[in-house]
Amino acid sequence: MKEFLYHLIGQVLIITNILKYFRIKHIRQNGIHAIYSHNPTRSLFEGLVQWQKAQGYHFLSAEEVLEIIKGNIPTPPKAVWWSFDDGWLGNIENVLPVAEKYEVPITIFICTEAVEDRVYWWTKIRKYRHLLPTKYHDLNVIKTLSEDERQDIISQLDKQVTYQDSDKQAVNIEQLQMLAAHSLVSIGGHTHRHVMTPNCTKQQLEDEIKTSTEKLQKWLNQPLKIFAYPNGDFNGQEMELLKKYGYEAAFTTQRQIILPQTQNPFYLPRFGITDEGSVAKNLGFMFGIMQRIIKPLEHIIMRLKKLFIK
């Protein structure tokens, strides 16, 4: 029901030319339209790529994005760059075949603990939260805790749970190596434990960046130059450390076009799409329109529900 409603809104955005208005506005900025996703379905990613191909977009690799940022090459018109956060196993099954079919370069930001563990910490919470005190059942609450507290909660679960095969949603080292060796795939850093960087002490943050960078360099035998902030969060203590460990650019989840040479390369924006639903809905996300509509809309739906339940 909800998905259908979002699809309808997406269709309205297309039919009324609102989407076209935003698309032209973006193109006129002559920057890079960076898009990030996590674990999209194959049909969704393919539908969006087909749409972009039909519109004449120019697909960039991470290496090209870096060269543009440094001013070494010009930004081509209608430049777009696709990235995927966390290193989901589903990326091999659903994203890579589409990237190959349409020759679209993709970038995957990896949190190294998940590659070793195979189980994301938020999956542990979502699936096994009944083993925790009620106050920790909300993932959004965990995301506000100090890193010590977060680690403590996860280790409580690790002691009690034998994780199932179905919990293992991240790529393993061999799969990551296969991805990194692929000509269309670039790899970036995303911390070791997928920490909320503002919740870390400086020492914890340095350990996170150091550990993940060293592991990726060892596994992939290549330098790491780009980083994506987990959860899109940052508080300014990251940049100096990222530079120390060799990074040249970092990406947020702020919904803007990348304007090379006018923005700080350690705070480059990206538009997020969701993992599922229709192409129309996610076109709305890709241009940052849907995010503005959904929050007030969900608020209204919640109020209506309460009214009817009464």
Ligand SMILES: [Zn+2]
């Ligand atoms: Zn992430």
